[in-house]
Amino acid sequence: MTDQTFMITTPIYYVNGDPHIGHAYTSIAADVIARFRRLDGADVFFLTGTDEHGQKVEQAAEAAGLSPKAFADEVSARFRAMADRLGISYDRFIRTTDPDHYAAVAALWSRLEAAGAIYLGAYEGWYAVRDEAFYGEDELRTDASGRRIAPSGAPVEWVREPSWFFRLSDWQDRLLALYEERPDFLGPSRSRNEITSFVRSGLKDLSISRTSFAWGIPVPGDPSHVVYVWLDALVNYISALGFPDENNPLWRFWPADIHLVGKEIARFHAVYWPAFLMAAGIEVPRRIYSHGWWTNEGEKMSKSLGNAIDINALTDEFGVDAVRFFLLREVPFGNDGDFSRASLISRLNTELANDLGNLAQRTLSQIARNCDGRLPARGEATEDDSLLLASADALPALVRAALDRLALQEALEEVWKVIRASNAYIDRQAPWVLKKTDIERMGAVLRVLVSVLRRVATVLQPYMPASMARLLDQLGVPPDARRIADLGSPLLTGTPLPAPQGIFPRHVAADAAS
């Protein structure tokens, strides 16, 4: 694993609205993978940031009485604050208003132009001023007076404006070949099916410039146009690596290993982005993986319902690690999920407090009381010991394999199997009985549990960095020996352990389900 480069990205988040749990979810998932790869010895670049151009931002800024840039500064800072608060270990927080990004977009545009991949044409269609949207002929209805109206009921008119186009239609076959030859390129399979069928149904050239508003990156050589926000946004993944300077040391991270995205933007990443890259002669990313959406207590979250989950309030109440854990534990990654207080509290109490927290506490408190607070010596392993130790030793490989498949929930399930087995083991071995009959064996049993807990805590660090750091402290694992590779070296017998303290308090509240 050592010396391997690994790049993972979140989408850059659009700043026309405040951050919400969907953004948090993508970032946390990407963070877990980034942290695990670092733990596993890889050279990691983790990119996140904000997407700041476009008509929506221009309008939102105007409504707020600010310049687009000032508005974007403000909202971008909120996204960054959320990332920091959630412990997102990004290597760069990129903004599409950063100067190097402007340069990269201009450079990519010029490459596409030089390659003959773009041309100046005209975009025309039925436009509803009220909706600020174009509609297809087949979406329109005719009202009583014979006028064409949009599905929303807004009147439409035929408009025609000059626009630069990308020859997307040239890339249909090569995109399909890409999906075919590289089954891992697009995931999960639902997303892969949808995108494939979309591309198979035929691609039209893509309008990649706008003249109807000004907040964007000017088109090189044609400054009355700004670059279409998606082209602008997608380029962030390479502008962060120094593009177009392929001698930039960061360029070694390209192609990205994983673009993690929400399912609503899978198409932009799986169709437009590789087409742009291929047209510009740049390698395509290795994998694009889209995850699902959260509902809140069974209801879709929306502005009108006003039921968005306040991630700050949530982490204030339950703690950052508990929220990180819940989001990745509750739902198979890729599926939609439902957020509810009852299930959050149930997970925290059952799995964090009872299963893991209590296991650590009962183990460590017996060491504190009966072993003079020092790490007891290993004994000759019984069959029971060996089985449990072997299951813990297998964890790094199991977690690595699960994360390679983006099975973030499965990885946790594997860890919890070991935690449950450990609780069964401690009951079977009953060190509190051995204390009176065989004090040496008691120490050996507790030492087995420390070894297991060390492995558990090590692989859980990516999910719950702060809590697992505390647990590793209590287990006497030196801060510089917490990587996967360090698990090969046993802890020093006799190491004094700090007084045990609960890692995960039970959540007791009036609305607690149990």
Place this chain on the structure above:
RNA sequence: GGCGGCGUAGCUCAGCGGUAGAGCAGGGGAAUCAUAAUCCCUUGGUCGGCGGUUCAAAUCCGUCCGCCGCUACCA
């Protein structure tokens, strides 16, 4: 309309050709080191309906029913 997915224990889901599984919830018991936490045992399903292929089908095929997603230029 076209393409695709899902429907398995009360709940969330795994299994995807060889005598129905996990977690949670429910019931009974044990233990008392521990955050009243833990452990053991256990109730519970004609695997959406019907038909077919097969020695054998949640598992393959067909069909029907019920949900859901995608079907491009706001992001």
